[in-house]
Amino acid sequence: xxxxxxxxxxxxxxxxxxxxxxxxxxxxxxxxxxxxxxxxxxxxxxxxxxxxxxxxxxxxxxxxxxxxxxxxxxxxxxxxxxxxxxxxxxxxxxxxxxxxxxxxxxxxxxxxxxxxxxxxxxxxxxxxxxxxxxxxxxxxxxxxxxxxxxxxxxxxxxxxxxxxxxxxxxxxxxxxxxxxxxxxxxxxxxxxxxxxxxxxxxxxxxxxxxxxxxxxxxxxxxxxxxxxxxxxxxxxxxxxxxxxxxxxxxxxxxxxxxxxxxxxxxxxxxxxxxxxxxxxxxxxxxxxxxxxxxxxxxxxxxxxxx
Amino acid sequence: xxxxxxxxxxxxxxxxxxxxxxxxxxxxxxxxxxxxxxxxxxxxxxxxxxxxxxxxxxxxxxxxxxxxxxxxxxxxxxxxxxxxxxxxxxxxxxxxxxxxxxxxxxxxxxxxxxxxxxxxxxxxxxxxxxxxxxxxxxxxxxxxxxxxxxxxxxxxxxxxxxxxxxxxxxxxxxxxxxxxxxxxxxxxxxxxxxxxxxxxxxxxxxxxxxxxxxxxxxxxxxxxxxxxxxxxxxxxxxxxxxxxxxxxxxxxxxxxxxxxxxxxxxxxxxxxxxxxxxxx
Numbered sequence: 001x002x003x004x005x006x007x008x009x010x011x012x013x014x015x016x017x018x019x020x021x022x023x024x025x026x027x028x029x030x031x032x033x034x035x036x037x038x039x040x041x042x043x044x045x046x047x048x049x050x051x052x053x054x055x056x057x058x059x060x061x062x063x064x065x066x067x068x069x070x071x072x073x074x075x076x077x078x079x080x081x082x083x084x085x086x087x088x089x090x091x092x093x094x095x096x097x098x099x100x101x102x103x104x105x106x107x108x109x110x111x112x113x114x115x116x117x118x119x120x121x122x123x124x125x126x127x128x129x130x131x132x133x134x135x136x137x138x139x140x141x142x143x144x145x146x147x148x149x150x151x152x153x154x155x156x157x158x159x160x161x162x163x164x165x166x167x168x169x170x171x172x173x174x175x176x177x178x179x180x181x182x183x184x185x186x187x188x189x190x191x192x193x194x195x196x197x198x199x200x201x202x203x204x205x206x207x208x209x210x211x212x213x214x215x216x217x218x219x220x221x222x223x224x225x226x227x228x229x230x231x232x233x234x235x236x237x238x239x240x241x242x243x244x245x246x247x248x249x250x251x252x253x254x255x256x257x258x259x260x261x262x263x264x265x266x267x268x269x270x271x272x273x274x275x276x277x278x279x280x281x282x283x284x285x286x287x288x289x290x291x292x293x294x295x296x297x298x299x300x301x302x303x304x305x306x
Numbered sequence: 307x308x309x310x311x312x313x314x315x316x317x318x319x320x321x322x323x324x325x326x327x328x329x330x331x332x333x334x335x336x337x338x339x340x341x342x343x344x345x346x347x348x349x350x351x352x353x354x355x356x357x358x359x360x361x362x363x364x365x366x367x368x369x370x371x372x373x374x375x376x377x378x379x380x381x382x383x384x385x386x387x388x389x390x391x392x393x394x395x396x397x398x399x400x401x402x403x404x405x406x407x408x409x410x411x412x413x414x415x416x417x418x419x420x421x422x423x424x425x426x427x428x429x430x431x432x433x434x435x436x437x438x439x440x441x442x443x444x445x446x447x448x449x450x451x452x453x454x455x456x457x458x459x460x461x462x463x464x465x466x467x468x469x470x471x472x473x474x475x476x477x478x479x480x481x482x483x484x485x486x487x488x489x490x491x492x493x494x495x496x497x498x499x500x501x502x503x504x505x506x507x508x509x510x511x512x513x514x515x516x517x518x519x520x521x522x523x524x525x526x527x528x529x530x531x532x533x534x535x536x537x538x539x540x541x542x543x544x545x546x547x548x549x550x551x552x553x554x555x556x557x558x559x560x561x562x563x564x565x566x567x568x569x570x571x572x573x574x575x576x577x578x579x580x581x582x583x584x585x586x
Contacts, residue, residue: 235361243354
């Protein structure tokens with residue numbers, strides 16, 4: 001896994017792994033184990049001044065995940081699910097999953113916003129505006145007014161690896177909540193999917209599932225085969241659920257179009273018959289109309305001439 | 307923190323704790339996969355931590371449809387009570403600045419579980435070898451001072467090579483010598499955590515606060531380069547087996563010894579998916 005960051009200069013630059021190519025030139029080869037940074041960290045630790053430590057502290061503060069209520073502009077003192085106990089937690093991570101929940105689940109019933117996560121990293125900064133557009137990064141939590149134990153999260157922002165655990169603590173808290181079921185929806189690029197056939201021969205988009213031990217229902221699609229793995233926030237949430245024995249299922253859509261795409265969003269449709277979403281989905285034809293409108297809005301915004 | 311799979315916390319007193327360092331070629335982790343898979347070790351819990359990048363996947367040691375749907379995370383603990391072995395497998399890299407806290411938390415837990423000894427499987431960049439090392443075996447070992455005399459004697463009888471000290475600052479001729487493990491990830495940190503008391507000049511004043519650091523630790527590593535590291539992993543487990551005798555010793559034929567170790571099903575497609583026929 002590669003980290004973003006400034007190109008390495010200075011005395012440590014030469015200490016990276018070197019490899020000879022077929023043509024006899026020596027190039028710098030990244031180490032798969034990700035250990036180059038470890039040695040740099042150790043060196044940095046020894047040379048760190050008070051000023052460096054202060055910079056590091058400030059950066060850590062800037063990268064903190066904060067949960068707050070936009071209506072009152074106050075931050076949550078306890079974890080979100082401690083304040084709003086829930087029996088069903090549904091989270092969409094990424095723009096296509098978010099569009100699916102917006103069109104098919106949030107169009108029926110009244111959803112009240114209960115919290116919003118504010119975070120910054122090198123890839124995104126969440127927005128503070130109340131009118132969210134598909135182009136902006138956000139992480140908002142809602143509950144169903146008619147059944148407040150159903151909590152939904154729309155997360156279009158990227159939560160970095162050093163923020164994922166913090167996000168979990170702010171949302172789930174440190175005590176495991178056993179009487180709830182978690183459903184996670186997300187997308188990955190089809191080239192991430194490992195199979196003995198070539199990925200170009202796969203018919204994407206397609207859905208795969210991963211579930212925790214305590215999730216007893218049959219999933220709506222086939223399970224993700226070895227040796228495929230999932231990382232980032234969906235993995236962080238599923239790991240938490242597996243360790244603390246919470247029934248949870250992750251629905252993963254492999255697609256070749258990562259930007260907002262109608263066919264990718266519709267690939268999530270088999271989930272509509274699952275127990276988690278049944279009862280929340282009322283009007284599918286209307287949902288399809290809402291989805292088409294979302295696509296059109298996004299296409300206008302993505303015109304390079306405007 | 308350790309979270310057991312079952313209701314009760316298993317008793318690991320007297321067990322040998324095996325673990326990998328996330329190091330060059332991922333050799334330690336591949337070796338752990340071979341051990342867990344061959345011995346059919348049973349998962350007893352998770353080491354739930356904010357120090358490793360999260361990842362999940364289905365059972366990497368699946369042998370049949372029935373056992374292929376168990377979810378695995380980035381740090382899991384397996385045990386084989388019949389041989390008093392407990393193994394930690396790490397499946398992702400450390401988050402920046404979190405490797406040292408991880409080592410401290412892990413060794414604290416190992417110490418409080420009363421494990422008899424810790425064995426770390428690791429690797430180091432082969433291009434860092436000096437002339438003498440280039441001509442000798444690629445395997446090395448390191449011991450902390452708290453390793454039992456019987457183990458020290460056994461290792462000496464195996465004619466193993468101890469990891470040599472090298473100049474702390476490579477370009478400077480009169481630099482001090484110390485143990486350096488380039489590409490070894492947390493290996494050096496683990497070694498220091500279990501070792502520093504013996505080198506401390508303020509031994510008596512520090513001892514009262516820090517006697518918890520007395521850990522019997524054996525580090526086994528191989529000099530490797532990045533590439534197809536499966537043969538390196540097989541080499542490292544055979545090296546470990548010379549001492550621990552996890553599997554019965556067999557003839558010198560390397561093919562026969564490689565066949566004894568069971569490669570897990572997750573080792574499929576290590577170098578990516580199938581190729582498009584149009585490429586040819």
